[in-house]
Amino acid sequence: xxxxxxxxxxxxxxxxxxxxxxxxxxxxxxxxxxxxxxxxxxxxxxxxxxxxxxxxxxxxxxxxxxxxxxxxxxxxx
Numbered sequence: 001x002x003x004x005x006x007x008x009x010x011x012x013x014x015x016x017x018x019x020x021x022x023x024x025x026x027x028x029x030x031x032x033x034x035x036x037x038x039x040x041x042x043x044x045x046x047x048x049x050x051x052x053x054x055x056x057x058x059x060x061x062x063x064x065x066x067x068x069x070x071x072x073x074x075x076x077x
Contacts, residue, residue, distance in 0.1 A: 001053060002028050003060065006036040006071025014039060014063065014072065021059055036071060 005014055011027060018025035018041060028038035043052040053074065060072045 001041055001049075001056060002075040003039045003041055003056065004036050004071070004073050004075055005039055007067075007069075008037045010067060010070055011037055011039070014070075017063055018059060023056070023059070038075070 005011060015025045015027070018039070022043075022045065024042040024044060026040050028040040041056055043055050046052040046055060057074055060074060063072050064070060
């Protein structure tokens with residue numbers, strides 16, 4: 001799954017945040033017509049895609065609480 005991060009300057013910190021939560025995270029390909037960057041995220045210890053998306057959504061809420069306005073959003077499947 002992919003997350004869009006509007007503040008590209010926070011990319012490395014965001015990757016570290018996700019990796020400390022045991023996610024596999026890497027910079028994804030950037031869509032030339034969209035703002036920010038995309039981060040590819042995988043949650044290896046989940047049973048299915050639904051559970052993985054729920055976990056990532058919770059991580060994004062925590063990230064947003066620490067970095068208001070960073071614009072981290074889970075992209076549609």
